[in-house]
Amino acid sequence: MRPPRILVAYASRHESTAEIAGSIAAELRASGCSAALAETRTVADLAGFDAAVVGSALYLDRWDSSAIDLLRRERSALAGIPTWLFSSGPVGVGTATAHPERLPQPPDVAALADEIGARATTFGGRIDPATGGLDIEVMTTAGLAGDWRDFDRIRAWARAIAGEVKARAVVRDAPGEPVPAADAASDATPG
Numbered sequence: 001m002r003p004p005r006i007l008v009a010y011a012s013r014h015e016s017t018a019e020i021a022g023s024i025a026a027e028l029r030a031s032g033c034s035a036a037l038a039e040t041r042t043v044a045d046l047a048g049f050d051a052a053v054v055g056s057a058l059y060l061d062r063w064d065s066s067a068i069d070l071l072r073r074e075r076s077a078l079a080g081i082p083t084w085l086f087s088s089g090p091v092g093v094g095t096a097t098a099h100p101e102r103l104p105q106p107p108d109v110a111a112l113a114d115e116i117g118a119r120a121t122t123f124g125g126r127i128d129p130a131t132g133g134l135d136i137e138v139m140t141t142a143g144l145a146g147d148w149r150d151f152d153r154i155r156a157w158a159r160a161i162a163g164e165v166k167a168r169a170v171v172r173d174a175p176g177e178p179v180p181a182a183d184a185a186s187d188a189t190p191g
């Protein structure tokens with residue numbers, strides 16, 4: 001049995017979401033899957049993938065347009081394979097960073113997740129003054145510099161995805177067995 005192929009596509013302006021996506025891809029590989037890491041703006045289609053993870057940094061409560069475009073354009077293909085979505089964003093001390101998984105997705109992302117049958121979650125973000133840029137300066141001046149990414153939770157989320165995709169592949173490869181439908185939209189792991 002070949003390892004399941006999973007696309008990990010992300011949109012990132014200042015690399016923190018890219019690092020989350022990289023960590024997810026590394027954990028999927030360590031868990032026995034094949035993971036292709038790509039920026040959302042470079043993804044042409046979903047051909048050959050058994051599952052997909054798509055994520056974007058949040059800016060002004062919105063996903064990057066390239067990530068939304070990918071969901072819209074490939075909604076049929078994504079609906080046909082298990083798909084997980086993640087937002088990365090909340091920064092600063094407070095309930096948003098203490099429990100980012102409880103945050104609602106932006107309305108357009110939530111609607112597409114419903115349509116696709118994708119599960120979605122949110123991870124904390126990072127403001128690193130060293131990355132530069134006016135937007136980062138504004139957030140730093142507002143006292144929001146820091147790193148709220150929880151890589152233990154991110155890796156656990158990826159491991160749960162790998163487990164589910166591998167179980168599905170075993171069922172699919174067993175002769176005469178039906179393929180289970182993807183579950184309804186919700187977080188893949190607690191907390």
Ligand SMILES: Cc1cc2nc3c(=O)[nH]c(=O)nc-3n(C[C@H](O)[C@H](O)[C@H](O)COP(=O)(O)O)c2cc1C
Pocket residue numbers: 011012013014015016017018057058059060061062088089090091124125126127135136139
């Ligand atoms: C100008 C600006 C606006 C932001 N708006 C939001 C927001 O609306 N919601 C949120 O959760 N995070 C927001 N953030 C935080 C970013 O999502 C966070 O820094 C994230 O880690 C950036 O990811 P990236 O490094 O991949 O671009 C904002 C950050 C900046 C600089």
